[in-house]
Amino acid sequence: MAHRILVAGCGYTGTALAVRLAAEGHRVWGLRRTAGAVAPGVETLSADLLDAGLGARVPEEIDRVFYTAAADDGSEEAYRAAYVEALDRLLGVLEARGGPRPRVLFTSSTSVHHQRDGSAVDEDSPTQPEGHRGRIMLEAEARLARSPLETVALRLGGIYGPGRTRFIEAVRSGRARRTRGAPRYTNRIHRDDAAGALAHLAALPAPRPLYLGVDDDPAERDEVLSWLAARLGMPPPPDEEPGPGPHDAGKRCSNARLRASGYVFRYPDFRAGYGALIDASDASGPGS
Numbered sequence: 001m002a003h004r005i006l007v008a009g010c011g012y013t014g015t016a017l018a019v020r021l022a023a024e025g026h027r028v029w030g031l032r033r034t035a036g037a038v039a040p041g042v043e044t045l046s047a048d049l050l051d052a053g054l055g056a057r058v059p060e061e062i063d064r065v066f067y068t069a070a071a072d073d074g075s076e077e078a079y080r081a082a083y084v085e086a087l088d089r090l091l092g093v094l095e096a097r098g099g100p101r102p103r104v105l106f107t108s109s110t111s112v113h114h115q116r117d118g119s120a121v122d123e124d125s126p127t128q129p130e131g132h133r134g135r136i137m138l139e140a141e142a143r144l145a146r147s148p149l150e151t152v153a154l155r156l157g158g159i160y161g162p163g164r165t166r167f168i169e170a171v172r173s174g175r176a177r178r179t180r181g182a183p184r185y186t187n188r189i190h191r192d193d194a195a196g197a198l199a200h201l202a203a204l205p206a207p208r209p210l211y212l213g214v215d216d217d218p219a220e221r222d223e224v225l226s227w228l229a230a231r232l233g234m235p236p237p238p239d240e241e242p243g244p245g246p247h248d249a250g251k252r253c254s255n256a257r258l259r260a261s262g263y264v265f266r267y268p269d270f271r272a273g274y275g276a277l278i279d280a281s282d283a284s285g286p287g288s
């Protein structure tokens with residue numbers, strides 16, 4: 001069935017999602033503040049989600065909404081603007097409308113989970129984040145849960161993919177350091193799987209309200225760095241002493257619920273995802 005879809009916040013993930021949905025035959029509007037076309041096949045809405053006149057800009061009879069806008073920076077003010085005020089404004093517009101009730105899918109973050117002892121985390125694990133980023137994301141999830149609309153939050157791990165290759169660049173440049181003996185788990189998802197999982201949840205007959213969006217392998221950071229060095233034909237990154245203070249071992253987020261819903265990952269772990277990115281940069285020749 002073809003949907004009328006709004007992607008609110010067409011940046012790295014939102015644009016990939018909008019392009020994918022348009023290619024599947026849906027009518028897609030992509031919203032962001034920046035002027036200029038989002039991508040071929042996507043109808044562009046240049047608008048600010050915080051604008052009091054937002055309602056007049058949102059097309060009628062939208063039945064799927066993806067909220068993929070992100071804060072302009074890491075400050076509490078920017079987080080509150082993007083995830084509380086702008087989300088509340090868009091939900092208010094949608095809730096006030098008659099006609100078909102859209103399903104709203106929101107990109108939350110694994111930062112809502114405070115665990116630092118390397119423990120396993122799923123959707124039922126406690127969330128007591130210390131920092132404002134996690135707390136504000138929880139506030140956003142709570143607003144979503146209060147909505148009379150059908151809503152889904154997908155808590156994404158670190159998004160990587162074309163143009164977001166921080167780990168690869170750190171190893172390539174020789175800047176990467178391992179902290180042997182002090183494991184730290186990392187949780188990630190390839191951009192195309194973030195977009196794929198969102199599209200999948202939008203199409204499910206009856207999704208749950210909450211999913212973790214991470215790949216199969218919450219790998220230790222040192223393991224990722226060592227693997228990347230080997231894959232790039234470089235020596236393993238040097239070791240350094242862990243910093244002072246209590247060690248942050250991170251958490252191991254599980255994607256079991258997302259997988260059980262039927263989502264099949266294109267890049268199930270960092271080897272598949274980073275391997276494809278390294279192959280693509282090799283294929284595009286020196287200087288890429």
Ligand SMILES: NC(=O)c1ccc[n+]([C@@H]2O[C@H](COP(=O)([O-])OP(=O)(O)OC[C@H]3O[C@@H](n4cnc5c(N)ncnc54)[C@H](OP(=O)(O)O)[C@@H]3O)[C@@H](O)[C@H]2O)c1
Pocket residue numbers: 008009010011012013014031032033034047048049050067068069070071072082086107108109110155156157158159160
């Ligand atoms: N990146 C990660 O590793 C990560 C991890 C966990 C969760 N997430 C979540 O996943 C989502 C997508 O992340 P991303 O990295 O793909 O984001 P991104 O590349 O930073 O894109 C976000 C987009 O939102 C738009 N935007 C921000 N404020 C807006 C406003 N007031 N009105 C209209 N558009 C607005 C921006 O476009 P303009 O500047 O043109 O308006 C930008 O293109 C976000 O919700 C983020 O919180 C990301």
